[in-house]
Amino acid sequence: MKGKIHLDYRQRRGIGVGPDFDYHLGRWGEGTLSYYYTHDDDAKTNFINSPVHENRQRLEFSYLATPTPMWKSARRCGIKLTPA
Secondary structure, eight states: OEEEEEEEEETTTEEEEEEEEEEEOGGGOEEEEEEEEEEOTTOOBOTTSOBOOSEEEEEEEEEEEEEETTEEEEEEEEEEEOOO
């Protein structure tokens, strides 16, 4: 397993932070788990004029396995979390 931390400072919009983890399970597969949080100091609207929340989060999971040469499986799931 290996990982890294993202720490972003955006001059006009504020801080964003989150870890990424890469895992390797031998022939049973490998994948990534990522999380990112940002607090937007200048939250207004996006390019389609929808409101943008000041606290935004993203969670992403991916998995790829090839246990035998005849069988391969891949999965990817992502979710964006915003307050209601």
